[in-house]
Amino acid sequence: MPLDTSYTDQPFHRVGQRVNRPDGLDKVTGRAKYGADMNAAGQLVGKILRSPHAHAEIKKIDTSKAEKLPGVKAVVTAADFPDLTGGDRGMLDILENCMARGRALYDGHAVAAVAAVDEATARQALKLIKVQYKKLPHVTDVDEAMKPKAPVVQDWIRTRGVNPAPTAASNVHQRSEFGHGDLDAGFAEADVIVEKSYKTEQTHQGYIEPHACLATLGPDGVGDLWVTTQGHFTFRNVCASLLGLDVAKLKVTSSEIGGGFGGKTHVWMEPVALQLSRKANRPVKLVLSREETFRATGPTSSTSMDIKIGATKDGRITAASAELRYQCGAFPGIWGMLGAMTAWACYDLKNVKAVGYDVLCNRPKVAAYRAPSAPMAAFGVESTMDLLAAELGMDALELRIKNAAKEGTRASYGPVYGPIGIGPTLDAVKNHPHMKKRLGKNQGRGVACGFWFNFGGQTCTDLNVSVDGTVNLTVGTVDVGGSRASLALIAAEELGIPYEQVRVQVGDTASLGHNDTTEGSRGTFSSGMATIFAARNAIAVLRERAAMMLDVPVDQVVWEDGAARATGKKNSNLPQLTLKEIAGKSPTTGGPIAGHNEVVADGAGVSFASHICDVEVDPDTGATKILRYTVVQDAGKAIHPDYVEGQFQGGAAQGIGWALNEEYIYGADGKLQNPGFLDYRIPVCSDLPFIDTEILEIPNPNHPYGVRGVGETSIVPPLAAIGNAVSNAVGVRMTHVPMSPPRILAALDGAKD
Amino acid sequence: MKVELSGILRGAARGASFVELEGQTIKALMEDLLRQYPDMAGPMDEGIAVAINGEIFRDGWQQSIPKDAEIYLLPRLQGG
Numbered sequence: 001m002p003l004d005t006s007y008t009d010q011p012f013h014r015v016g017q018r019v020n021r022p023d024g025l026d027k028v029t030g031r032a033k034y035g036a037d038m039n040a041a042g043q044l045v046g047k048i049l050r051s052p053h054a055h056a057e058i059k060k061i062d063t064s065k066a067e068k069l070p071g072v073k074a075v076v077t078a079a080d081f082p083d084l085t086g087g088d089r090g091m092l093d094i095l096e097n098c099m100a101r102g103r104a105l106y107d108g109h110a111v112a113a114v115a116a117v118d119e120a121t122a123r124q125a126l127k128l129i130k131v132q133y134k135k136l137p138h139v140t141d142v143d144e145a146m147k148p149k150a151p152v153v154q155d156w157i158r159t160r161g162v163n164p165a166p167t168a169a170s171n172v173h174q175r176s177e178f179g180h181g182d183l184d185a186g187f188a189e190a191d192v193i194v195e196k197s198y199k200t201e202q203t204h205q206g207y208i209e210p211h212a213c214l215a216t217l218g219p220d221g222v223g224d225l226w227v228t229t230q231g232h233f234t235f236r237n238v239c240a241s242l243l244g245l246d247v248a249k250l251k252v253t254s255s256e257i258g259g260g261f262g263g264k265t266h267v268w269m270e271p272v273a274l275q276l277s278r279k280a281n282r283p284v285k286l287v288l289s290r291e292e293t294f295r296a297t298g299p300t301s302s303t304s305m306d307i308k309i310g311a312t313k314d315g316r317i318t319a320a321s322a323e324l325r326y327q328c329g330a331f332p333g334i335w336g337m338l339g340a341m342t343a344w345a346c347y348d349l350k351n352v353k354a355v356g357y358d359v360l361c362n363r364p365k366v367a368a369y370r371a372p373s374a375p376m377a378a379f380g381v382e383s384t385m386d387l388l389a390a391e392l393g394m395d396a397l398e399l400r401i402k403n404a405a406k407e408g409t410r411a412s413y414g415p416v417y418g419p420i421g422i423g424p425t426l427d428a429v430k431n432h433p434h435m436k437k438r439l440g441k442n443q444g445r446g447v448a449c450g451f452w453f454n455f456g457g458q459t460c461t462d463l464n465v466s467v468d469g470t471v472n473l474t475v476g477t478v479d480v481g482g483s484r485a486s487l488a489l490i491a492a493e494e495l496g497i498p499y500e501q502v503r504v505q506v507g508d509t510a511s512l513g514h515n516d517t518t519e520g521s522r523g524t525f526s527s528g529m530a531t532i533f534a535a536r537n538a539i540a541v542l543r544e545r546a547a548m549m550l551d552v553p554v555d556q557v558v559w560e561d562g563a564a565r566a567t568g569k570k571n572s573n574l575p576q577l578t579l580k581e582i583a584g585k586s587p588t589t590g591g592p593i594a595g596h597n598e599v600v601a602d603g604a605g606v607s608f609a610s611h612i613c614d615v616e617v618d619p620d621t622g623a624t625k626i627l628r629y630t631v632v633q634d635a636g637k638a639i640h641p642d643y644v645e646g647q648f649q650g651g652a653a654q655g656i657g658w659a660l661n662e663e664y665i666y667g668a669d670g671k672l673q674n675p676g677f678l679d680y681r682i683p684v685c686s687d688l689p690f691i692d693t694e695i696l697e698i699p700n701p702n703h704p705y706g707v708r709g710v711g712e713t714s715i716v717p718p719l720a721a722i723g724n725a726v727s728n729a730v731g732v733r734m735t736h737v738p739m740s741p742p743r744i745l746a747a748l749d750g751a752k753d
Numbered sequence: 754m755k756v757e758l759s760g761i762l763r764g765a766a767r768g769a770s771f772v773e774l775e776g777q778t779i780k781a782l783m784e785d786l787l788r789q790y791p792d793m794a795g796p797m798d799e800g801i802a803v804a805i806n807g808e809i810f811r812d813g814w815q816q817s818i819p820k821d822a823e824i825y826l827l828p829r830l831q832g833g
Contacts, residue, residue: 090799160761160764161760161761161764163764163768174761176760176761176828177760178759178760205833260833261833262832262833263833265831265832265833334828334831337760337761337828338830338831340760341760341827341830367833368831368832368833369833370833371832371833372831372832372833411807413759413827414757414759414804414825414827415804415806415807415809415823415825415827416806416807416823417807418806418807418808452832453809453830453832454832455809455811455830455832456811457811457812458812516812519831519832519833520830520831520832520833521832522832600812600813600815602808602809602810602811602812602813602816603808603809603810604809605808606809701808702808711833712832712833
């Protein structure tokens with residue numbers, strides 16, 4: 001029987017407070033343990049040898065000299081990773097990405113690995129491994145990769161979603177189409193039609209902590225993995241499956257995480273560390289360098305797209321279409337599909353079509369990056385919305401308000417919306433003081449909207465009451481954005497005890513039932529839901545114990561503000577029993593007091609945001625300064641407003657970097673030219689203004705507290721908001737992200753011609 | 754009941770934009786889908802999300818389906 005997760009509009013006494021973060025002290029004192037901070041007796045250093053070629057056949061690997069080097073305890077190649085996937089192509093792709101199987105598919109693809117007694121020996125061993133390559137033609141640009149004569153990255157790919165099904169291999173993994181209505185009729189009805197093409201370059205999530213793990217796996221198939229990850233249960237399942245282990249015999253513990261943003265939802269090198277450990281029969285610590293993190297762990301897609309919108313003179317959109325081409329690295333993905341699903345989601349459209357293509361290139365496997373694929377599609381759509389407004393002689397914000405989706409709108413990806421927040425975010429933007437600020441010379445303002453789905457998933461929590469009345473809450477979602485504070489607030493709210501009385505920890509995979517990866521903005525939504533029900537289960541036990549202590553039937557005991565109280569006139573002389581008093585007596589009233597819950601948290605509620613950005617562009621250098629930035633987003637219910645604002649600000653900051661500077665640059669040889677933070681420039685404090693936020697609370701009907709996920713949507717509008725601001729500042733439409741100084745100068749020069 | 758299909762799922766239903774299925778829960782709906790359209794096995798392995806009156810359910814197959822609900826099948830999503 002599913003739990004009733006309906007929104008109840010209850011009053012809150014603790015939720016909504018800006019309490020201190022529980023992990024703050026550990027993090028500022030250096031006590032927090034991240035992926036590389038764990039050690040084991042006798043541990044070895046793992047190192048990976050990577051392909052220097054964008055695409056090459058691996059003719060031969062000779063590891064004999066490396067194996068003979070004193071101090072080397074294990075060497076692995078693809079031969080050490082037999083295919084145990086039973087025909088599961090998706091799992092085989094993960095395995096092949098961890099270790100090349102016959103062909104190196106991108107610059108940085110792993111081809112061998114060693115475990116040695118120290119770093120110097122491991123590095124020396126890598127140099128002794130001789131790989132004989134035969135270079136193959138490569139392709140790194142998404143449009144080039146779609147051409148009929150492009151080098152084929154994976155020869156087993158047959159494009160899905162086209163009729164008739166192709167018989168020949170290509171780089172187009174799938175074509176996904178979404179929409180409804182009659183596009184031709186809609187465009188025929190339009191008074192004005194605007195079309196534009198756009199490109200966005202590949203970016204990395206840029207988490208400061210690189211991938212790192214400590215793996216221990218014995219010949220008995222029993223192992224431990226300490227790892228920086230967003231999903232230790234998923235990592236356990238994937239590693240066990242790839243290495244032929246019993247799932248329960250591999251215990252995975254998630255470390256503190258120094259940023260993930262989607263990039264740590266995927267297994268990249270952990271099976272390699274485990275296999276080295278099994279072969280050496282010693283623990284192996286594997287820490288990727290920044291260069292490796294750029295070259296071989298998943299960035300987001302580079303894209304190319306064509307957007308077309310038609311509207312009547314009064315600004316009513318009659319038809320909208322998008323063709324979105326997303327590069328997904330050397331393995332199939334669903335990134336173009338997600339772009340197509342999200343592209344038009346902000347608007348109420350009778351005639352709409354979005355086609356997404358997922359295209360393989362000789363680049364690292366693409367991974368999720370905060371609302372994956374939505375920012376690029378929003379850049380194309382929201383830039384074209386501004387162009388349309390200009391053609392119509394209409395205010396761009398008014399055009400958005402006029403066409404915004406609302407409850408009852410059929411979403412461009414299919415279903416009809418329930419209560420949603422795009423209209424309120426646009427209204428809040430319209431009324432925000434930011435919009436009234438006057439702009440100066442070379443300055444411009446941009447507004448853009450964004451959408452993301454959000455989702456929940458399998459979730460399991462344990463709540464244990466200690467004998468002194470303090471509470472341990474164990475959850476299986478990784479704290480990527482402050483969820484421990486939010487979940488402690490929720491437990492405190494339900495139990496009626498102070499926030500400080502609750503300690504939350506992320507349990508390892510042996511402590512709890514399966515928890516899905518912390519993605520889709522689900523941490524506080526789904527573990528919050530499970531915490532509510534676990535606490536309520538604990539309260540049921542507390543009431544039973546109180547009934548025993550008071551010697552009254554349990555149905556005469558209610559739980560109010562942290563204490564049990566017997567109801568009815570004849571019980572009016574009985575004392576209230578606090579949680580602490582009941583817990584203190586627990587050894588003699590039935591033993592430990594605990595609450596548990598497992599839930600599939602669904603109905604996460606979609607999320608919308610609207611952003612305002614002011615910029616100043618130096619016409620001589622092309623440099624852009626962000627003068628002011630405002631995020632307005634629907635949070636459903638902000639459990640801990642500081643963290644919600646932090647998510648809004650973080651998404652905006654990453655979006656600013658993406659919009660203005662960040663870019664994977666490949667040479668003609670297919671090699672990544674800038675795999676480091678000196679040449680791949682993320683924004684630092686001095687690049688950013690204080691990012692203002694406004695939290696809207698439109699309750700999610702499917703969560704008891706009304707919570708919606710907040711972690712991803714905030715990265716969707718920035719590319720477009722900044723694109724519109726820069727375009728307004730320089731008087732030239734910017735169509736290529738990042739809008740780096742050379743691109744802005746080129747656009748200005750182009751406009752002069 | 755009428756169940757709408759989106760994107761890549763239409764190919765597995767012989768190009769249909771919607772199918773007629775029976776079931777009072779998502780589980781029953783999925784079983785009927787597979788019975789009528791065996792090619793759905795592939796997309797189902799990769800994951801299908803079900804939108805009931807606009808709310809998206811990825812895993813909760815016990816979810817009951819109200820009478821006259823709008824049902825939309827979507828590919829399973831990934832997030833960051």
